[in-house]
Amino acid sequence: MDVLEHNEFSNLSEEHITLGKFQSLDPNEYLYLDGNSLTTADLVRLGKGLFKIKLTNHAEEKVNEAREVIETILKENRVIYGVNTGFGKLAQTIIPQDKLLELQENLIRSTCAGVGSPLSVERTRMLLALRINVLAKGYSGISMETVQAMINAFNASCLSWVPEKGTVGASGDLAPLAHLTLGLMGEGRMWSPRSGWGHAKTVLECNGLTPLVLKAKEGLSLINGTQMISSMGAEVVERAVGVARQADVIAALSLEALRGTTKAFHSDVHAVRPHPGQVEVALRLRSLLDSEVFPSQISESHRLCDRVQDAYTLRCIPQVHGVVNDTIAFVKSLLFTELNSATDNPLVFAERGETISGGNFHGEYPAKALDYLAIGVHELASMSERRTERLVNPSLSELPAFLVENGGINSGFMMAHCTAAALVSENKTLCHPSSVDSLSTSAATEDHVSMGGWAARKALRVVEHVEQVLAIELLAACQALEFLRPLKSTTPLEKVHELVRSVVRPWDCDRQMSPDIEAAHMLLREGKVWEVARPYMDQYRERFGLKPHPLDD
Incomplete structure (x- = not known):
């Protein structure tokens, strides 16, 4: 057949x-x-x-x-x-x-x-x-x-x-x-x-x-x-875990390309506001950026500059990415309970030989959780698009306009940034919570509903858009590094750069951008950026006797 x-x-x-x-x-x-x-x-x-x-x-x-x-x-x-x-x-x-x-x-x-x-x-x-x-x-x-x-x-x-x-x-x-x-x-x-x-x-x-x-x-x-909501929710949360931890790696790459400072990621700063996600993201950034474990020639080249602090999308990465990590952890825990819950009506209690009618079928728990997750994960794209803007804007980056030589005849990353902006804008609409709506059904017997199916489907769309926006930032950051050569970044970030260059060549003149974006997107979907960077991050943790984060596995 x-x-x-x-x-x-x-x-x-x-x-x-x-x-x-x-x-x-x-x-x-x-x-x-x-x-x-x-x-x-x-x-x-x-x-x-x-x-x-x-x-x-x-x-x-x-x-x-x-x-x-x-x-x-x-x-x-x-x-x-x-x-x-x-x-x-x-x-x-x-x-x-x-x-x-x-x-x-x-x-x-x-x-x-x-x-x-x-x-x-x-x-x-x-x-x-x-x-x-x-x-x-x-x-x-x-x-x-x-x-x-x-x-x-x-x-x-x-x-x-x-x-x-x-x-x-x-x-x-x-x-x-x-x-x-x-x-x-x-x-x-x-x-x-x-x-x-x-x-x-x-x-x-x-x-x-x-x-x-x-x-x-x-x-x-x-x-x-609630198995439709929850099974799709499982995919959402697992993809969210993957994109969130890779967002930290990509953000570090952008900060390096923009010659930002690492001062804002000092452990003492985050110890006095110890949200778990914030502390973890700051640690990840320290493990990727210039340190005694992994020195950076790029960082050394601007060590004596007079810049005191960076823009928020660089300086506040731990605070924003951090709450995304905490949101994912919360939703993952809630979904674990939901995946292993009896949702029938009536429920049969064999030990007592009776049935009881209840409402465990109501989808409000996973619906609310997935609305919350969409809102949280979207911020990764919101931050990423702004960092891409900084990379392509010569007044902010001190790099060639749109990250390409011979500007004018070449437009470089101009439209790639527009795509990122379009996806972020779509997400703003998709992040409107579906679970605040309810329409009475079944002749007013089911007079309050969760709209959880739409919550799950649009959360998937939000996460995919986040992946695509970060793929664009990843390409832009790697392209920016080309203009800082022969200086090298840290070992983990150079390994990420090598990974990207194994599927996308440098942008020396204009060509189709969509295949490059898709190739970078697939690296993120498959967790390749994390796989390449993680051994070095683990090495950094071991140097200071630190344990891996629960979401790292």
Whole structure:
């Protein structure tokens, strides 16, 4: 079967169909899920296809115990929401025994009301993996047979068509999770590396799997929860970690190229305002810039100049980048809790043999956290764009205008800076918090919602823009160093310069800038700038008996 089975799928973008991005699985590599210990980093790795999934024995026991409660309720004909009643406003409608399975199937079909482009392969894998992890806690009442069918689909990479829009984050991410379930039922569209896109039943059969047959409550168990918000949030926070620590390296490179002073990063300055992130960023800057460990010829060349202090985007890097680091740490901690939380309604408490209706499905926690993260991470781009302005502006840098010789016939980095400015401006709009909005739904039963799906999607856009703005600064800073030769910077910064020059040659005359920006962006996405600089930063820490920062790993 071709990747595009027929014209129905011809509107897919390359991101959604390219198999080259999908990494093959080692059949011996498994990540065990227990519903309690999944990290954002592990979820991202699952999305990349680095592991298959198994449940721990304890998790299987918890799942089976909760299902026994549901079976007992059915035998005793007790009325329980979502088991033998309608949903939302229709909760007072009692459903007869012979209609319970139809009830669950109809719930999934009617809830498949999403629109927009489908999630990428990686994001769909993350969504499925996270839903499995939440079910593994054993509070949903789902059967182990159904959970195992989901695990089998994940391990075969049979991934449903999940439109990215349609969740308000009220009773969880209902529409996306319903689309995820629909494919497992053998309906709608599905993708696998073996079959490409096709009808879900055909794709399942191609991979030796059978469609899921829902039991009582299982449809509701598969769609109640914040897994769309939280799985995308995991990607956001992991990319934020990567870009934040590399922003410190790039800022150091710019400060060196602008011949700034390191005085503002003295440990005594930050000891009297000891926010953890601020202290850490100042330490990172000291480890990269001129010191007895790594001397800089550039720094030595202007040691006797009369400059007392630098502009804020140079002098206040620890204060601004620092709070971004602290914001990321806070959101990462909150998301860890969310990834390992039971979000069903009703919840099944097997030890007491009862169910309790609650509101753990509400998406306010991850929605608020991701709005906060977007606002925080954006400041890296805001600072970066201003530093790029200083690099290209000869009245501020004492470097050639727009970092190119023969200005006039060459425009150099003029428009690259404009691109950075455009992205920063877009971010200012995207950083408006979505979680302050609420629209009543489900006939006023769901009368307060989080809008967390949009919070997650726009946070991803903000982080990508930050990466691109920093990629432009990285190119500009490396170009600026060319005009300071033959003087050398510190060893770690010279290694970063060498890395950039391995993918982008110096700007000696005008050429297309977009490929250079993309190449630098990929270095940041892959964490290469951090990989090159970190051994030297660790060496500096060891010299002074300092431990690595928790976000460094």
